[in-house]
Amino acid sequence: MSVTAPPPGEGPVQHFPDAAQEALHDRIAADSLTTRRDYLRIVATVSGGLAVGGIGVAGGVLHRHGDNEGVPRPKKIADALAPGESLAFRYPGDEDQAVAIRLQDGTLVGYSAVCTHLACAVLFRADRGLEGELLCPCHDGVFDVRTGDVTAGPPPRPLPRVILDEDAFGSVWAVATARSGENDKDAWCRQFAEVAPDRAALIGCPGAVGDSETGTSAESRSTPRPGTTPERGMRSPSPSTERGGR
Numbered sequence: 001m002s003v004t005a006p007p008p009g010e011g012p013v014q015h016f017p018d019a020a021q022e023a024l025h026d027r028i029a030a031d032s033l034t035t036r037r038d039y040l041r042i043v044a045t046v047s048g049g050l051a052v053g054g055i056g057v058a059g060g061v062l063h064r065h066g067d068n069e070g071v072p073r074p075k076k077i078a079d080a081l082a083p084g085e086s087l088a089f090r091y092p093g094d095e096d097q098a099v100a101i102r103l104q105d106g107t108l109v110g111y112s113a114v115c116t117h118l119a120c121a122v123l124f125r126a127d128r129g130l131e132g133e134l135l136c137p138c139h140d141g142v143f144d145v146r147t148g149d150v151t152a153g154p155p156p157r158p159l160p161r162v163i164l165d166e167d168a169f170g171s172v173w174a175v176a177t178a179r180s181g182e183n184d185k186d187a188w189c190r191q192f193a194e195v196a197p198d199r200a201a202l203i204g205c206p207g208a209v210g211d212s213e214t215g216t217s218a219e220s221r222s223t224p225r226p227g228t229t230p231e232r233g234m235r236s237p238s239p240s241t242e243r244g245g246r
Helices: 018-031 036-047 050-058 186-193 197-203 241-246
Strands: 076-077 087-091 097-102 110-113 123-125 133-136 141-144 151-152 163-168 172-178
Touching: 076 087, 076 123, 097 163, 097 172, 110 163, 163 186, 172 186, 186 197
Parallel strands: none
Antiparallel strands: 076 172, 087 097, 097 110, 123 133, 133 141, 141 151, 163 172
16 A cells, blocks of 8 residues: 555545755755855855854854945835735845845844854744744754844854835835944944044044034935934935935
C-alpha cells in the first residue's frame, strides 16, 4: 500500500504544514531577497573562515546600511501602508535592502533588511508574537519589530533603522537612516549638519553654527526637518516642496 494512500474506509489524508516546512519557506523567501551581489559579498566573507567573517560583520568591516556617499534624499516608498502591512524597498542606496512596517497601533517603523550577524535577508513575520517579528531564517536570529533590538539568536547588534514619515496624503516616505543603536537626533546631525548648519544649530548638533533665529536657509529647506523633538524622528519635506523639485 502506498504511504500516501488512506486506509480502506477512511477519508483522504490531510497534510498540514509543520515547522520544517515553514522554515524552508522562510529560507526561500530570504534567498529571493538576496541579490547575486549580496551572495558574492557573503561568499567573500565566509571564504576567510566563519569566525573571521563573523568578526568582520560584527566589527563593521563590510558595508553598513546607510553608509553611502552623499546626503540621503527623501524617497516616497508607498502611497499608503495599512496596519499590519509591510513593504520591502531600497534606501538610501540601491544596494541597501530595507523593510517598512505599519504596526497595529498605526506606528511606522523601518529597518535595514540585512541581518547584523552574517548579512542574510531579514523577513517580517506578522504571525509571530503579539505585533509580529523580524526573522533571519539563516541562523534563527530574531529582532523586536518595534525597536529592532535582538531578542533571540546570534545577531550581535540591533538592526539599523530607516526613519520614516507620513505626509498629509497618507504617503510613506523614507527620510534618513540611523545606525545600529543611534538615536534620531545623532543620525540627523551626522547626515545633515554640514548641509543645513542653521537647522543643526537649532536642534543642538555638536559644533553646529548657524542662524538659530530663522533656521530657514535654502539648504535646510532641502533636507528633512526634525519633528517637534529631536528624539521623535525626522519629518519629510512637504509634498508640494518635494514634487516641485522633481
